Amino acid sequence: MRSDTTPAIKLVGLQKKFGSTIAVENLDLEIRQGEFFSMLGPSGSGKTTVLRLIAGFELASAGTVFLDGKDVTQSAPFDRDVNTVFQDYALFPHMNVIENVAYGLRVRGVGKAERLAAAAEALATVQLAALASRKPSELSGGQRQRVALARAIAVRPKVLLLDEPLGALDLKLREQMQIELKELQRKLGITFIFVTHDQEEALTLSDRVAVFNNGRIEQLGTPRELYEEPASSFVAGFVGTSNIFSTSESQKLVGTSSVVSIRPERLRLSEAASHDTGTVSLAGQVQEVIYLGAAVRVIVLCEQIPITVLHQFDYGPAPEREASVFVSFKRTDLVSLGN
Amino acid sequence: MTRKPGVQSKSESGLSSARLVSSYLFSRPKTRLALLLAAPVTWLVLIYVVALVALLITAFWSVDSFTGEIHMTWSLDNLQQVFTQALYRTVTFRTVGIALLVTVIDLVVALPIAFFMAKIAKARSQRIMVILILMPLWASYLVKAYAWRSVLSHDGILQWLVQPFGLSTPGYGLAGIVITQAYIWLPYVILPIFTGLERVSNTLLEASSDLGAKSGKTIRLVVAPLLLPAIIAASIFSFSLTLGDYITVNIVGGPNQMLGNLVYSNVGAANNLPLAAAIALIPVALMFGYLTVVRKTGALENL
Incomplete structure (x- = not known):
């Protein structure tokens, strides 16, 4: 058997x-x-x-x-x-x-x-x-x-x-x-x-x-x-940390009408907006910078919505508090969680 | 506003003298310890040790049979009498037998009750059971003994209960003593076993079962060894308390005597305090022997 x-x-x-x-x-x-x-x-x-x-x-x-x-x-x-x-x-x-x-x-x-x-x-x-x-x-x-x-x-x-x-x-x-x-x-x-x-x-x-x-x-x-x-x-x-956006938040940020999430390590910080196709860039202001040793956790306020970014030192120096930055990510990295 | 500073300074000075004592004591741990232990040590030495030593010494004195006065001359007559006369041996064996029987009966009754309380009953019923078990301790010992006298009597409730089955009450005698003593000392046996069982964690029982042991083996290999100190503590209570009893015997024992009765009659009617002291040494020696044996097994180390 x-x-x-x-x-x-x-x-x-x-x-x-x-x-x-x-x-x-x-x-x-x-x-x-x-x-x-x-x-x-x-x-x-x-x-x-x-x-x-x-x-x-x-x-x-x-x-x-x-x-x-x-x-x-x-x-x-x-x-x-x-x-x-x-x-x-x-x-x-x-x-x-x-x-x-x-x-x-x-x-x-x-x-x-x-x-x-x-x-x-x-x-x-x-x-x-x-x-x-x-x-x-x-x-x-x-x-x-x-x-x-x-x-x-x-x-x-x-x-x-x-x-x-x-x-x-x-x-x-x-x-x-x-x-x-x-x-x-x-x-x-x-x-x-x-x-x-x-x-x-x-x-x-x-x-x-x-x-x-x-x-x-x-x-x-x-x-x-x-x-x-x-x-x-x-x-x-x-499981891990995620940026989870409610329907109204994702409407404002990425123009979709469902709950979406994105991992902090999928996000990039830059001084200028990215114009690559399939990439979203959001303007925001750095609210908090937390030193983690291997990386820096940066919390950026975009449209009054806090977004957590895991910033590796390979990508460049960590931003200062209250600096104006752009948060960029590929649209394909967004995970839709339904409504 | 003008009064306030005065009031404050008064309370401050009261505070500071208390503070002074506190800081004095804080820096002198030995003085602190002495103050803490002064009362209990005085009590222990004066009342307990001195009384025991007095008992021991008295056993070596004698009584003038004509005047009834105590002669403070050393002699082994009392001890010799206690060791050689058949009466004392018979009563000693009877007393030890009763104490053993009471202990065994109490353990047999207490173990399942304590197990139910510690491992099965919910918190609420557990509390109720503890109260129910403690409640008889609030009633006078004499009342309980006389209650059993009435229960055991030939026209009592026990006779009425067992008569339909062709049985009859044991009446007043050795059986009556054993039943009454077993009843009176039962709470002292349940409570240590209950606390002992509570300290045996449930996950140990689960682990034993998980590893393949059925209930019998879990009890033999896990519960019993961990519970042994509590069982011994409980048996010390029922054994020593029965060993020294003489009131129950008078109430439900019929013509029987225990060691306590011999002590009592020698203090009272016979007016022979030295002989009474010599008899009283028997239970002391028995308990001492029991504790020595128990200590040898190592059970007391886990208490």
């Missing part, structure tokens, strides 16, 4: 209510075998609830969860072949690192020598072999994160669920762990489902991303699709 075309996870008409609030609304989703899939959204958007429905910590109010083609909607977490890396790591404080990692095998009845060997291997995968006999309280946040990861992969699940696993780490460590996660996923070949509210993290790591808002998926696609062709103003605003 099962083949590589069977989705690792298939959700059909999934719904979850808590009392009268609807956390997840009529969700259909297929996640492929071996995919790095991210669920991205602000807090309260339902992404974590979907993860908990897949893991079995919550039972669906309606709909079906298929895991590898098998209906697991009513199964307990211990009967589902998925494992979770928890946001707070949830390491057992009374066990040392290797006992934590071996726990899944222990409750499956694997013999002591065998499970400790498998746990040591999982620990080596996350480069923590040296800390096997430490207690979780003696570890740093990053190390606990790795132990949680090792514990989840030690039982070789079909799908690994990661609930904001990098949220508690500082920036440098987070970037390092992102690279390691991606490598790990390639090496193990198992499906990763990654929940995050950090759009940059989702874009860098994922094969595909689902953007959640108010309990439903706003858009599902590759990171490039989400960034370059956002389907709604919510996605355009949440």
Whole structure:
């Protein structure tokens, strides 16, 4: 029955209510075998609830969860072949690192020598072999994160669920762990489902991303699709930064009557208007200049509408505040978001 | 306008003297600590340690059986009597047996209640349950014991309840003591276990289940080890409180005696304070032994 075309996870008409609030609304989703899939959204958007429905910590109010083609909607977490890396790591404080990692095998009845060997291997995968006999309280946040990861992969699940696993780490460590996660996923070949509210993290790591808002998926696609062709103003605003113009604003600026968005890095600043065909030039005044290191963010007021421009130093020196400038862009870079 | 400066300077001077004391104390952490601990340390040393030492010393004195006066000469007679006479051994075993039984019954009853309160009940019903459990503590101990006397009596409510099933009330005796004590000390057992369970985070239970453990294994491998200090704390309450009780025995115990009754009758009717002190050392020694064993297991380190 099962083949590589069977989705690792298939959700059909999934719904979850808590009392009268609807956390997840009529969700259909297929996640492929071996995919790095991210669920991205602000807090309260339902992404974590979907993860908990897949893991079995919550039972669906309606709909079906298929895991590898098998209906697991009513199964307990211990009967589902998925494992979770928890946001707070949830390491057992009374066990040392290797006992934590071996726990899944222990409750499956694997013999002591065998499970400790498998746990040591999982620990080596996350480069923590040296800390096997430490207690979780003696570890740093990053190390606990790795132990949680090792514990989840030690039982070789079909799908690994990661609930904001990098949220508690500082920036440098987070970037390092992102690279390691991606490598790990390639090496193990198992499906990763990654929940995050950090759009940059989702874009860098994922094969595909689902953007959640108010309990439903706003858009599902590759990171490039989400960034370059956002389907709604919510996605355009949440994934990266965008200049989003309402219908009246875009009427004034570019003469169209729909909501449009354009990325700040698609805009150029110049002292004179550009007359190239297909290029729009808007006269404006620099309101704010923010130094970012690699570039400068310039906010220009055109027709009383603030427009954010990402100005690279390659394009010339950054303008002064209150200078008169032209903001130019190609018409084809505008993304129409409907009305 | 003319009065205002005067008022201000007065309040300022009051402020500055308080300020002076504050800044004096701020720069002297040891003085601060001494002031903070003076009252509790005095209480602990004078009332607690001194009383215990007095008890220990008294056990080595004797009483003139004719005049009833205490002779302050050292002798091991009292301790010898307590260790060798069959009466004291029988009563000690009975008392320890009752205390153990009460502890086991209370733990068996308290664990599911505490689990429900900590992990299942919603915030509101949890608060109501805490109040319900605390409420009996506001009632007098005597009232509760006499209430059980009435419940257990041969024409009491228990008899009326179980009669249709061909059973009868245990009446006054060892069973009555165990039931009454188990009832009276139950809140002291529920509350530590409840707080202990609240400290076992829900995600640990989820993680265990996620890794493949069914409820039984989660309880054995995760909940029980983390809860052990709380269970031990709870058992110390029910065990030691039962060990020292003598009032319940008089009310629902029939002719039975516990160690407390022996102490009581020696202080009162027999007027032999040294012997009473020697008997009182038995529960002290028992608790000391229990705590030593518990400490050896390392359970107290996680408290």
